[in-house]
Amino acid sequence: MAELPTRTLGDGTSVPVIGFGTYPLRGTDGVRAMVSALEVGYRFIDTAVNYRNEREVSEAMRVSGVDRGDIFLQTKVPGRDHTIARKSIETSLHVMDLDYLDSALIHWPNPSQGTFVRAWESLVEAKERGLVRSIGVSNFTPEQLDDVISATGVTPATNQIELHPAFPQVEQRAADAERGVVTQAWSPLGRTSSMEEPVVKEIAEAHGVTPAQVVLRWHLHLDSLPLPKSADPQRQVTNSEILGFDLSDEQIAAITALGRPDGRLFGADPLVHEEL
Numbered sequence: 001m002a003e004l005p006t007r008t009l010g011d012g013t014s015v016p017v018i019g020f021g022t023y024p025l026r027g028t029d030g031v032r033a034m035v036s037a038l039e040v041g042y043r044f045i046d047t048a049v050n051y052r053n054e055r056e057v058s059e060a061m062r063v064s065g066v067d068r069g070d071i072f073l074q075t076k077v078p079g080r081d082h083t084i085a086r087k088s089i090e091t092s093l094h095v096m097d098l099d100y101l102d103s104a105l106i107h108w109p110n111p112s113q114g115t116f117v118r119a120w121e122s123l124v125e126a127k128e129r130g131l132v133r134s135i136g137v138s139n140f141t142p143e144q145l146d147d148v149i150s151a152t153g154v155t156p157a158t159n160q161i162e163l164h165p166a167f168p169q170v171e172q173r174a175a176d177a178e179r180g181v182v183t184q185a186w187s188p189l190g191r192t193s194s195m196e197e198p199v200v201k202e203i204a205e206a207h208g209v210t211p212a213q214v215v216l217r218w219h220l221h222l223d224s225l226p227l228p229k230s231a232d233p234q235r236q237v238t239n240s241e242i243l244g245f246d247l248s249d250e251q252i253a254a255i256t257a258l259g260r261p262d263g264r265l266f267g268a269d270p271l272v273h274e275e276l
């Protein structure tokens with residue numbers, strides 16, 4: 001696969017335009033899939049404490065032989081660690097035997113806990129201490145972004161949200177962009193559901209590419225940074241080969257129009273869904 005271009009986050013950090021999702025890769029098979037992803041050219045790896053695979057991620061990084069400095073490694077602080085977020089980052093570093101992270105996110109705001117602002121203050125401190133180069137959030141609403149920005153004066157570099165054709169997040173993407181926050185997309189393929197859409201299949205046929213490539217190309221046109229997961233080396237390659245064609249404005253609009261109010265996967269509304 002050709003080297004992926006990068007984009008610059010609001011805090012000046014440079015990051016590949018496509019990342020590799022690692023949930024639920026674990027164990028020997030998980031390491032094999034992650035080594036393959038690094039070998040075929042992914043340089044942005046997305047993990048989380050709650051994926052229970054940070055050890056596998058670090059093993060894959062070492063086995064792959066790719067220079068640490070060439071990898072953008074992102075993990076996430078779980079809800080139970082909001083009040084000890086800096087310590088959580090130190091533990092992730094210890095587990096992965098690393099000196100620094102490229103990015104750390106608050107995994108879920110868990111509003112009923114009332115602790116996400118404290119977690120953000122702790123991430124700001126972790127960045128100041130050089131434990132992490134870039135800090136951000138995941139599953140935050142516009143109001144929650146404003147809460148952390150007004151408490152600290154520091155804007156999250158990124159907001160990782162559920163985003164795929166059935167749930168295109170038009171308002172949240174606009175709110176992120178207004179604040180200078182780059183939107184990362186989790187479940188960018190709708191966990192395969194997006195590829196079954198007749199509109200997507202039709203557009204794929206017109207371009208002579210796969211439905212997954214159409215969906216991932218749509219993300220880039222939206223300025224969204226997709227994090228597809230695949231354990232299959234061939235799909236890992238094709239998922240990243242999406243810069244050789246462009247979607248027309250009509251095709252982009254037709255895919256976005258697949259959005260439905262009930263389009264979220266497993267009802268993961270961050271106002272009610274919480275993860276410890």
Ligand SMILES: NC(=O)c1ccc[n+]([C@@H]2O[C@H](COP(=O)([O-])OP(=O)(O)OC[C@H]3O[C@@H](n4cnc5c(N)ncnc54)[C@H](OP(=O)(O)O)[C@@H]3O)[C@@H](O)[C@H]2O)c1
Nearest residue numbers: 021022023138186187188189190191212228229230231235
């Ligand atoms: N922040 C959060 O709260 C949050 C929540 C969920 C996920 N995430 C992150 O987002 C990443 C991606 O999300 P996801 O894994 O839920 O969903 P996804 O990337 O949309 O879909 C993954 C599924 O699609 C299949 N697939 C991948 N490429 C394909 C292709 N070209 N053709 C056909 N099938 C294909 C994979 O199977 P194979 O492996 O067999 O190819 C897997 O079953 C996760 O790994 C994780 O890093 C974050």
